[in-house]
Every structure is written in structure tokens, then in C-alpha cells.
Amino acid sequence: MFSEELEKISWEETSEAILSKTEADVQRALGKEHCDVDDFMALISPAAAPFLEPMARLSKKYTEERFGKTISLFIPLYLTNSCTNSCVYCGFHVSNPMKRTILTFEEMENEYKAIKKLGPFENLLLVTGENPAKAGVDYIAKALDIAKPYFSNLKIEVMPLKAEEYKALTEHGLNGVICFQETYHKANYNIYHPRGMKADFEWRVNGFDRMGQAGVHSIGMGVLIGLEKEWRTDLTMLAYHLRYLQKHYWRTKYSVNFPRMCPSENGGFQPNVVMTDKELAQLTFAMRIFDHDVDISFSTREPAYIRDNMAGLGVTTMSAGSKTDPGGYYSYPQQLEQFHVTDERAAADVEAALRKMGVEPVWKDWDASFDLIGK
Ligand code: SF4
Numbered sequence: 001m002f003s004e005e006l007e008k009i010s011w012e013e014t015s016e017a018i019l020s021k022t023e024a025d026v027q028r029a030l031g032k033e034h035c036d037v038d039d040f041m042a043l044i045s046p047a048a049a050p051f052l053e054p055m056a057r058l059s060k061k062y063t064e065e066r067f068g069k070t071i072s073l074f075i076p077l078y079l080t081n082s083c084t085n086s087c088v089y090c091g092f093h094v095s096n097p098m099k100r101t102i103l104t105f106e107e108m109e110n111e112y113k114a115i116k117k118l119g120p121f122e123n124l125l126l127v128t129g130e131n132p133a134k135a136g137v138d139y140i141a142k143a144l145d146i147a148k149p150y151f152s153n154l155k156i157e158v159m160p161l162k163a164e165e166y167k168a169l170t171e172h173g174l175n176g177v178i179c180f181q182e183t184y185h186k187a188n189y190n191i192y193h194p195r196g197m198k199a200d201f202e203w204r205v206n207g208f209d210r211m212g213q214a215g216v217h218s219i220g221m222g223v224l225i226g227l228e229k230e231w232r233t234d235l236t237m238l239a240y241h242l243r244y245l246q247k248h249y250w251r252t253k254y255s256v257n258f259p260r261m262c263p264s265e266n267g268g269f270q271p272n273v274v275m276t277d278k279e280l281a282q283l284t285f286a287m288r289i290f291d292h293d294v295d296i297s298f299s300t301r302e303p304a305y306i307r308d309n310m311a312g313l314g315v316t317t318m319s320a321g322s323k324t325d326p327g328g329y330y331s332y333p334q335q336l337e338q339f340h341v342t343d344e345r346a347a348a349d350v351e352a353a354l355r356k357m358g359v360e361p362v363w364k365d366w367d368a369s370f371d372l373i374g375k
Helices: 002-007 011-019 023-030 037-044 046-067 105-118 137-147 163-170 186-192 201-205 207-214 231-248 277-290 304-310 347-356 368-372
Strands: 070-078 123-127 153-157 174-178 218-222 253-257 295-298 317-319 360-362
Touching: 002 201, 002 231, 011 037, 011 231, 023 037, 023 046, 037 046, 037 231, 037 277, 046 277, 070 105, 070 153, 070 347, 105 137, 123 137, 137 153, 137 163, 153 218, 163 174, 163 207, 174 253, 186 201, 201 207, 207 218, 207 231, 218 231, 218 295, 231 253, 231 277, 277 295, 277 304, 295 304, 304 347, 347 360
Parallel strands: 070 123, 070 317, 070 360, 123 153, 153 174, 174 218, 218 253, 253 295, 295 317
Antiparallel strands: none
């Protein structure tokens, strides 16, 4: 399990190693066809900041070689905002006296139909808060069953499950799981996640092993940038985790996402660090140079100008037309969002902008029948 590997890696020594990287380390990494985690550390270090242009060129080259000039589009659907956790940065936390929604099966189907009217989406991400008593595995299985006739690629972002539960959901059409570790800083993890099942660091970090053991086709990972001041160290831990998973579950496809927190104007949780646009670009290029095959996903948290400019330079997947409140497309369009959508363009406008940049939007990149090939 990855938690055992993580015990062997010192956060402090990793932070020091990143800050001690030199221009020569960066140039060495840029000259390599296959980078290791040490090279990734050089590429995200302050020493690599002056190398943004050559990094962008290399990242573009690897991205086009592996993915062509394409961006795969997906849309998230929040099924619930009912949550038993108390993440200090999230409006859905258990102590917030807000109205909670768990979509009925009829409401879900209305949402699926409404989404299909927004664009020819085939990639759907189903999102829930973490409340297994009220919206557990059976509820998610039924949501997948109802979604199957409408979408060919179904992913979930829900509470970490047991391996046998992930396996059972694959029988209902599940193709991928996204889970954010939020931070790999074990000592600080409980500051942000003080109560509820998410407070169990090991259960969450080892969830990715359980997905791999269950044979989930696609695993998505990420840390919440803004929690730990030393974001470079957190991303290095993610790079170690990615390499570990690729070694142990080599049939699985992986994706990464770099959600950045913004300062809140209404006095909510304030990020401990704000990542600049340039740093986000550097991180994205570094990840692509480190791993030519990993999907890099940008959500609508990011503004339109960043998403448009990064398309084709490393990013390969984007959400579009997103609502981050349950039933936001049809049933309850005016509830509290989980996070603010910055790129509010309609899916058709995102598509048009990508085409203008010479990038082909892909609505369908997976079909369950692919899974039968080779069986
Ligand atoms: S981040 Fe997720 S688990 Fe945490 S309170 Fe919000 S919905 Fe619940």
C-alpha cells in the first residue's frame, strides 16, 4: 500500500531538495527522454522558472505525439451535497446549516437529459458528498445504471470505497474514479479534515491501491493547491504516488488535476498559498515532460484565458458547461456551489474556442466495448 511507501519519504528533505535544484539540474531534466521524480522536482523548482518557453515547447511536442491536437471534454453532475465530513475549505461540510439535496432517480434522469441538450457529451463525472448511509454504493450503482443509456464513459468522484465495492460498480458501467488526496502532508492533513471518515489519512491515500486492485480502468488524482504552503513538495509526493501506481497497476490509465484555491472574498477559508498562473503553467509542462502518457485535466475552476492558452500545451482533458451544485442543470439550478466556476462559458463556446486554437474537441473517447478487446 502506498501509505507504507510514503512513510519512507521525508517531507522536509524533499522540500529542501526542491529548493536546492540548480539551472544545471533543470537542463539535465530537459535533455532526458524519460524523467524520474528527481527530474520532476527540478522542473517544478524555482530554478526552472526562467525555462518556461523551452518547457512549453517540449510539453507541446510530447502532448501532440501522444494525444494529437485534441482535448477530451467531460461534464460533472453533482448528485448530492449531503456530507458527513468537515473539510474546513468546503461549503458542503457537515456543520453548515444549508439545505441538503440528494437527487432522486427521476431527478437524475432529468439531469442526464438536460446535459445531453448542452452538447454531445459522452464523458460524465458523477459527484457526491460523502454520506454512505444516505447515498452509498447502491445509490451510486443505480445512478450508473440510469446514466448508461445516455453516456459511454462514466466516472465517479465519491467517498473512497472498498476494492470489492469498486469492482461491483464496474459491473454497473463504471469506467473511472477520481479522488483528490487534497494533501500528502500527513501531519497537517487533520487540520483540514478534522472529523468524519475523510479524517482517516491512510484510508484515503490507500484508496488508489484499492481502485487498482479492483481493475478500475482510469484513476484520477490531485492535491488541492492552497492547503500546503510547500505546494511543490505536495506535487512531488503525487509524482511518487503516480509512479508507484503505474508500477503496481500498469493496465490502468491515470489522470492528474491541479485545482488551485483562490482567496475567498466572504471571509471563508483562506488558502495558505496562492499559485500564480505562471507557476500553474510550469507545473503543467513539468508533469507532461515527466509523464508523456498521463491525462492532464483542467476544470472550470480555471478562467477561460488559461484553459484556452494551455489547450494543446500539456492539458488533454477539460470540463465544460459545469454546474457544481446538485441538480444544477435541470432540477435545482440556484443552490450553493461546491466551488466557484470561473469559466462560465457554455459547452458550445468552449468547443468553438478550442477549434479556433487549432485543437479538436473530443466528446467521446471511450466505449465500454473497448474493454472487451483482448479478453
Ligand atoms: S470536500 Fe467533499 S468530503 Fe469534504 S466537506 Fe466538501 S463535499 Fe464533503
